[in-house]
Amino acid sequence: MNALPEYGFGTAKIRNSGPLRQEFQHRKLFHKRAPIIESLFAYRDTVRLHMPGHRGGKGADPLLLSLLGHNAFVSDVTGVPAMDELHEPHGCIRKAQELAADLFGADQTFFVVNGTSGAIHTMVLSALNDGDYIVIPRNIHKSILSAIILAGANPLFVQPVYEEYLGFALGVEERTLIQYLESNPDARKAKAVLLVNPTYYGTSQNLTSVCQAIHERSKLLLVDEAHGPHFHFHRSMPEPALRSGADAVAHGAHKMIGALTQASMLHIQGPGIDRARTKAWFQYLTSTSASYLLLASLDGARRQMALHGRELIERAIELANLLREEVNHISGLYCFGHEITGQPGVDALDPTKVTITVKELGITGYQAETYLRDRMGIQVEMSDLYNILIIVSFGNTGEDIRALLEGLRSLRHAVETGEIPETLQAAQQSVPNLPPVPEMALNPRKAIQGKCARLPLEQSVRRVSAEVVTCYPPGIPVLYPGEVISHETVDYLQMIRKLAFGISGPEDKTLSTLRVVEDV
Numbered sequence: 001m002n003a004l005p006e007y008g009f010g011t012a013k014i015r016n017s018g019p020l021r022q023e024f025q026h027r028k029l030f031h032k033r034a035p036i037i038e039s040l041f042a043y044r045d046t047v048r049l050h051m052p053g054h055r056g057g058k059g060a061d062p063l064l065l066s067l068l069g070h071n072a073f074v075s076d077v078t079g080v081p082a083m084d085e086l087h088e089p090h091g092c093i094r095k096a097q098e099l100a101a102d103l104f105g106a107d108q109t110f111f112v113v114n115g116t117s118g119a120i121h122t123m124v125l126s127a128l129n130d131g132d133y134i135v136i137p138r139n140i141h142k143s144i145l146s147a148i149i150l151a152g153a154n155p156l157f158v159q160p161v162y163e164e165y166l167g168f169a170l171g172v173e174e175r176t177l178i179q180y181l182e183s184n185p186d187a188r189k190a191k192a193v194l195l196v197n198p199t200y201y202g203t204s205q206n207l208t209s210v211c212q213a214i215h216e217r218s219k220l221l222l223v224d225e226a227h228g229p230h231f232h233f234h235r236s237m238p239e240p241a242l243r244s245g246a247d248a249v250a251h252g253a254h255k256m257i258g259a260l261t262q263a264s265m266l267h268i269q270g271p272g273i274d275r276a277r278t279k280a281w282f283q284y285l286t287s288t289s290a291s292y293l294l295l296a297s298l299d300g301a302r303r304q305m306a307l308h309g310r311e312l313i314e315r316a317i318e319l320a321n322l323l324r325e326e327v328n329h330i331s332g333l334y335c336f337g338h339e340i341t342g343q344p345g346v347d348a349l350d351p352t353k354v355t356i357t358v359k360e361l362g363i364t365g366y367q368a369e370t371y372l373r374d375r376m377g378i379q380v381e382m383s384d385l386y387n388i389l390i391i392v393s394f395g396n397t398g399e400d401i402r403a404l405l406e407g408l409r410s411l412r413h414a415v416e417t418g419e420i421p422e423t424l425q426a427a428q429q430s431v432p433n434l435p436p437v438p439e440m441a442l443n444p445r446k447a448i449q450g451k452c453a454r455l456p457l458e459q460s461v462r463r464v465s466a467e468v469v470t471c472y473p474p475g476i477p478v479l480y481p482g483e484v485i486s487h488e489t490v491d492y493l494q495m496i497r498k499l500a501f502g503i504s505g506p507e508d509k510t511l512s513t514l515r516v517v518e519d520v
Ligand SMILES: Cc1ncc(COP(=O)(O)O)c(C=O)c1O
Pocket: 114, 115, 116, 117, 118, 120, 141, 143, 196, 200, 224, 226, 227, 252, 262, 264
């Protein structure tokens, strides 16, 4: 380990300029180091008279030890002086975060151990105060709503483009966003715009001009790029948000590159966000006993991407394209590729996200997922009414792809022979159009803090919702806390109750009742 070169901090960095590949060659020298992993190696033989209680595995339950292995326990240390302290990093964590910032082109990077949700919470709370306005797409991940609730801020919703045939939402069109920022008096006062880019399905928007328009209006651009940390490492990937000029970006390092589950990053750049404030919120929201397993995994994922990112992503793209091509030869299945770009709300596609549309087989995506899992031993990422979603990673092999293709051929056969009933038509009959976006009568935090009651759906007209209600498709919430429940919304939900849709958010998933604010 001593033979490794020094970290190289303080030397000139090439950032956001020149071709990507050149940038990485410049960085390779430094990125062979892995400060947290190296510190954990150095700490292995220390006599431990401190937390955690398993003492490097010697006190661990044997069954758990045999599952996780000795090394996991030996590396599960706490913030002792020989290591570092996530809240006030000055040693290996600081160096590792600096390496990550250097790689991603951020001014500062925080290692986050409570998921991308944690990164989003810190990002939003760094930007907003009580009563501030923030413009967001209506189909955000729930961590964004919880961040807005924690901040006591007011969300202003813009509708994303909805892709009718595929049955899911794309991005918000640039002109829709700009028009909203200009025409809505509250939006004109908004401190920030938060965009989710790419979508779960891998469609992405070019944020450079959007970012410019947002900055010209003296607002911050925050980006939930949970599904895009790998964009930095291959030219065929969509443009990363940091390179488009975003002020803060949340990355799911555990989702799309090789970190352990929960391990995420928050990147900050430029003068828009007060970094002392970000640090303070990061501390308020983060455990004082951050897991070194997660931190080491972020260090390793950064190192791996810096040294081999391009080849690894290239491999994933090749496998995904092979899968896409073969799927499109199976009758009844469809898998979109780059032809989706150019339609409103889509400028680019992450080819490693493979959406397989099964609707022409007459079955739902849920049925396809169940069959593949129960009969073929294959677990996909997700399913919805019309699709199953596959994420192809550099960790996958040709064998995995072959197994999936065999599973899909077997699925088609099972439909043809009647083993899988064709339930899609019944499930999707008369899918109603979404009702108009409701009026927001109360700040969402006040709505959930207020006294609440559960009312039969029909009696909830003109009351204020205390919960989120989302139906799949379209996966765009019908109600948020604080919104007034209209006649149209109740009619829509009554129709939805009769259909076999995915419903997420409300306490009562049958939608017989809704939770409303009592004293408004
Ligand atoms: C777009 C998006 N943002 C944020 C999150 C939250 O990530 P995590 O589960 O790591 O907290 C998710 C989770 O799936 C997501 O899809």
